[in-house]
Amino acid sequence: MRLGRWRKLVQGSGILFGLFGATGIGMTHIIFPGLHCYACPLAVTVCPIGLIQNLIVFGTPPFFWLGAIVAYGLLAGRGFCGWFCPFGTLNDLLSFRKVRIRSSFSLSKYVVLAATLFAAWRFADTIFCKLCPAASVSASIPYLFLGVAKVNGPFLIHMATLGGTLIGMVLISRFWCRYLCPMGAVLSFFNRVSFLRLKLDASRCAGCSACAPSCPMGLDPHTEYDNHNCIKCGACTEACKFSALSLGFGLPVLKRKRDR
Amino acid sequence: MRQLECAMIVVCALLVSVAAHGQQPILEFTLSPQPLRLASGGQAVLSIGIENGSMYDADDIEAIGLTGEGLALAEDVEPIELIPPFEAGRLDMLVAADSGLASGLTDASVQIIYTYCIGELCFQFAESLDFEVAMEEAVSETVDVAPLPSDPHPTFPWRTVAGGFGLALLLGAGILRRTGRAPGLVVFLLLTVAIGALTIGVIDRQHKQAKGIGTVLCTSCVGIEEARTEEPELSSASIAAIASIPSEIELIVFSAEWCHACPYAKKLVELVAAQSDRISYRVSDVEQEPELAVQHGVAGSGRTVVPAVLRVDTGEVAFGVEDLETRLLDMLRGNE
Numbered sequence: 082m083r084l085g086r087w088r089k090l091v092q093g094s095g096i097l098f099g100l101f102g103a104t105g106i107g108m109t110h111i112i113f114p115g116l117h118c119y120a121c122p123l124a125v126t127v128c129p130i131g132l133i134q135n136l137i138v139f140g141t142p143p144f145f146w147l148g149a150i151v152a153y154g155l156l157a158g159r160g161f162c163g164w165f166c167p168f169g170t171l172n173d174l175l176s177f178r179k180v181r182i183r184s185s186f187s188l189s190k191y192v193v194l195a196a197t198l199f200a201a202w203r204f205a206d207t208i209f210c211k212l213c214p215a216a217s218v219s220a221s222i223p224y225l226f227l228g229v230a231k232v233n234g235p236f237l238i239h240m241a242t243l244g245g246t247l248i249g250m251v252l253i254s255r256f257w258c259r260y261l262c263p264m265g266a267v268l269s270f271f272n273r274v275s276f277l278r279l280k281l282d283a284s285r286c287a288g289c290s291a292c293a294p295s296c297p298m299g300l301d302p303h304t305e306y307d308n309h310n311c312i313k314c315g316a317c318t319e320a321c322k323f324s325a326l327s328l329g330f331g332l333p334v335l336k337r338k339r340d341r
Numbered sequence: 342m343r344q345l346e347c348a349m350i351v352v353c354a355l356l357v358s359v360a361a362h363g364q365q366p367i368l369e370f371t372l373s374p375q376p377l378r379l380a381s382g383g384q385a386v387l388s389i390g391i392e393n394g395s396m397y398d399a400d401d402i403e404a405i406g407l408t409g410e411g412l413a414l415a416e417d418v419e420p421i422e423l424i425p426p427f428e429a430g431r432l433d434m435l436v437a438a439d440s441g442l443a444s445g446l447t448d449a450s451v452q453i454i455y456t457y458c459i460g461e462l463c464f465q466f467a468e469s470l471d472f473e474v475a476m477e478e479a480v481s482e483t484v485d486v487a488p489l490p491s492d493p494h495p496t497f498p499w500r501t502v503a504g505g506f507g508l509a510l511l512l513g514a515g516i517l518r519r520t521g522r523a524p525g526l527v528v529f530l531l532l533t534v535a536i537g538a539l540t541i542g543v544i545d546r547q548h549k550q551a552k553g554i555g556t557v558l559c560t561s562c563v564g565i566e567e568a569r570t571e572e573p574e575l576s577s578a579s580i581a582a583i584a585s586i587p588s589e590i591e592l593i594v595f596s597a598e599w600c601h602a603c604p605y606a607k608k609l610v611e612l613v614a615a616q617s618d619r620i621s622y623r624v625s626d627v628e629q630e631p632e633l634a635v636q637h638g639v640a641g642s643g644r645t646v647v648p649a650v651l652r653v654d655t656g657e658v659a660f661g662v663e664d665l666e667t668r669l670l671d672m673l674r675g676n677e
Contacts, residue, residue: 145542211564
């Protein structure tokens with residue numbers, strides 16, 4: 082089976098995992114390896130960004146959170162964005178324009194992450210959750226139909242952030258993942274050291290950049306195969322006619338900048 | 342490499358800063374005189390100097406008790422309503438000794454409680470401040486008295502462990518910088534961090550805390566509605582409507598300690614119940630009594646939404662605080 086089909090299957094399992102509460106098992110201790118609101122009526126996992134905000138508010142040293150995040154990061158880094166996160170999958174569904182934009186703009190997601198943590202500390206509240214478009218999809222809208230939420234100010238704010246993000250996704254593929262996702266920012270710290278990695282066989286690479294138009298993150302994979310923005314979706318491996326790029330598990334290969 | 346180092350430094354900074362800025366007592370106490378000199382049957386003033394070194398207000402600082410053989414408070418201590426950030430205050434208490442006061446030095450302690458709020462979230466701390474009392478004729482030397490720190494996690498040295506983790510990561514980052522290529526070491530370091538942090542987290546029951554955070558949803562926390570902080574008021578029409586309710590009604594307010602929207606719901610129900618002898622209510626903390634929420638259908642799929650007001654006889658539930666007065670009235674009139 083082609084890699085793309087495997088990915089769709091795994092993405093589907095990510096959505097099923099996010100909605101596993103339909104089985105009636107209820108909330109578990111598991112931290113979700115992506116952005117998925119624990120307020121979702123069918124969620125069985127805890128959103129890592131929601132959790133860290135709560136831990137900051139409570140003043141709890143986040144050991145359990147840290148352990149889970151490092152474990153996820155070590156396993157796949159941003160591979161979870163490309164293969165598992167339900168909100169990432171929604172980004173994929175709307176990825177019509179795989180445009181390449183100045184990569185320094187993607188640093189904005191670190192600003193979002195820092196602002197999320199600072200706001201939780203400063204205001205003792207989960208401010209990001211009130212704006213999160215993933216929560217709009219998985220909590221606000223379902224709770225409206227369940228009669229718990231109403232069309233009020235906070236609901237409209239959620240809809241506005243969701244609407245803005247959807248427009249962004251249509252205009253720029255993986256818009257949320259590229260520029261705004263705080264969980265993507267957290268996982269990107271581990272992107273170069275994760276077991277799941279994109280590999281380049283330089284002897285096969287013709288340097289033709291045929292892989293670049295396939296990248297939903299707007300990277301040039303044959304030169305940026307270990308970029309912090311790479312979501313390891315594998316689209317570039319299928320686009321390369323010379324099989325120079327491949328996706329697989331292995332020990333990280335670390336290089337100093339001057340070695341590249 | 343640079344990215345990995347950044348990751349480690351960020352994680353280190355996170356750990357150290359959380360360790361440093363976690364939920365901690367914000368007041369420093371100094372007791373004088375040390376020791377307190379007392380004659381059997383006599384009285385003396387113990388002064389407690391209080392410094393607020395934080396950026397938050399400290400409210401309702403109160404001495405709630407004194408322990409020590411043969412010792413008692415001679416009169417009630419006037420509480421301090423507020424110590425603003427970076428200011429100081431003083432509590433003076435008149436300590437009386439009865440004939441049971443032993444000769445020599447006697448260990449004693451005074452219990453203090455106070456509150457501080459970050460936004461709408463308030464924490465209450467209890468401090469036990471140790472001091473010594475010397476019978477007048479037995480005073481020989483001055484003894485330093487230090488207040489006991491009130492650690493929210495007294496059984497585990499969090500700050501030391503977090504600082505240790507941070508230093509280990511910095512050391513690891515330094516080694517990696519030297520060695521250049523060291524995938525095995527990277528994996529070893531990160532695995533150590535992951536396993537160590539998960540283990541400590543589980544020992545401290547943080548996995549249960551995570552589950553609890555996901556299980557109980559406060560309506561204002563995830564943007565379902567805005568928390569209301571004003572004092573609830575009933576209109577005269579509502580008061581008349583409540584007073585005319587003919588049947589006995591029991592309400593349960595489901596809340597959580599940290600829920601921003603819950604205080605309004607509790608106060609409103611209290612106000613409603615005050616208008617009629619036929620309406621009774623109780624407050625249930627869903628974290629203390631999770632089964633009650635499940636029993637009454639306030640929880641589904643292991644999820645509880647707070648605040649929620651339940652009318653016990655009909656099973657009707659009103660979630661949240663938006664327009665709660667009207668919804669509560671509709672609920673109360675339900676069986677008319």
